[in-house]
Amino acid sequence: MKFFADTADVNDIAELAATGLLDGVTTNPSLIHKSGRKFLEVVKEICGLVDGPVSAEVVALDHATMMKEAAVLRAIADNIAIKVPLTIDGLKTCKALTDDGAMVNVTLCFSANQALLAAKAGATFISPFVGRHDDNGFDGMQLISDIRLIYDNYGFDTEILVASVRHPIHVLEAARIGADVMTAPPAVIRQLSKHVLTDKGIEGFLADWAKTGQSIL
């Protein structure tokens, strides 16, 4: 399972990239706003920090303007994935861009039928938002299961990118289902390494090691 960081904070991205565990980054207009940085400038910097896909989202709603915005974003770096919303114009843009060799992340997916359309449009990634789905009384992980089943039924190559991840259990369930990618805030990615028994174990081992009076170096 690939791990993407869902942030436009370059310090967080650099720190996670240094672990060797980061496969890509997703941004959206809200995350760009939160960063307080200029969109094109911060995305360019992020593309230099990770080798994998960096999602940058168009903000136009019509196909023609989406294509123009995508051209600007594609010029930033080779690892840009153009993010388009799951609308008819977004799907049309997805098809045109993937036919032209670009990576496309179709975002704001809330139903399996929407995911089916994205796959038919040749999307590189489909982003079902599990957290927002749960928030509204739907079962986010059932959506991931349904998409997995449908994509496997027809051998679609579109990667399921579990988005709007809020906690480690979302990551665990997505991995059980066999999602291809998950994108989460850096704090959630760091949380995955935590266990109280790991901390307790280290404490006990170090206490006993000190009693030996030895050192490795």
Ligand code: E4P
């Ligand atoms: C994914 O690409 C989105 O940027 C993101 O996961 C949305 O998450 P949120 O629902 O926490 O805003």
